[in-house]
Amino acid sequence: MEKLNLALAFFAAGIGAGLAIIGGGAGIGRLAASAMDGIARQPQAAANIQTAMLIAAALIEGVTFLALVICFLLAIKA
């Protein structure tokens, strides 16, 4: 039973990290794509778009990292 729990914890940590990365990657990817579109269409607005993009990217990254920390704790504490 103890071993099964350990295995499940590692399993959950791995799967969870993967899922979190998929979500974060998709989010930041879409964000970057839209920002590039915007900059390509209006190069003079590049500075503003970059600032807004960085803030949004940081927000997405924040929750992704929260999930990753949970996975990390699972893998370490298991």
Next chain:
Amino acid sequence: MTGAEPEVAGHAAEQTGASFDAGGMIMHHILDAREIEIPFTGVVVHLPKIEIAGYDLSITRAVVMMWIACLILVFLLGLAARRAKEEVPRGLRSALEILILFVRDEIGRKSIGPKADGVVGYLLTTFFFILACNLLGLVPGMSTATGNISVTAGLAVVAFVMIHTGGIREYGVFGHFRNLVPHGVPLWLVPIMLLVELLSMVIKPFALCIRLFANMMAGHVVILALISLVFILKIVWVAPLSVLFALFINLLEILVAFIQAYIFTMLTAQFIGMAVHPAH
């Protein structure tokens, strides 16, 4: 503590004999401790344990690192400010002025507007403190103070206080908290809006805290894990590759150190701006 990894990892492997405990080694580097190892000498400085009224208030590694960061900042910025009277900046001053002007104009004035100059001092302090702590973590033998959740929580609490001080200074205590609910929403929506806004009041600094902590911790975990690969696989030819990757991540960490200092300051400035102009 990145530059000294191969050596420290080697020590850990020797101590544990055949089996190398990668998780334990990584945790040892990331967690706060009451001792500081001086790299390449094997000397361990033990710090005293201080308990006041049942609370553990001892000076730990993170605290010492913050002191070092503060000393470096006071020294560097003091040196730069020495020639503040001169018309044309040169040397260290012109280098630091780029960062200072960036924080004032691009972060402060753009997010907060004309009233930014009152909080620019806070923004600059946060920016340089976080930057110094982040970069200090990349120096061999040092550890990242901002990779400790208590440190980032402290920074987030200060940010929380600054956000609400900004709002209260502008509208008074009563007016500031009335601004939590936007004007002109239907009456039945007010309780829901109030709940959401109260939640976001707590979540904003919490997210700031987690983001900085996780970013700084994650980079170090990746570097340490790459170095551990050599000792886990026990193949010599893995070493050049993993050291190369670790170097790459290390260089990336320099970028991340700047970006995270910028993001923390930027988001705090945005939140202060939202408290000062609650139009939306």
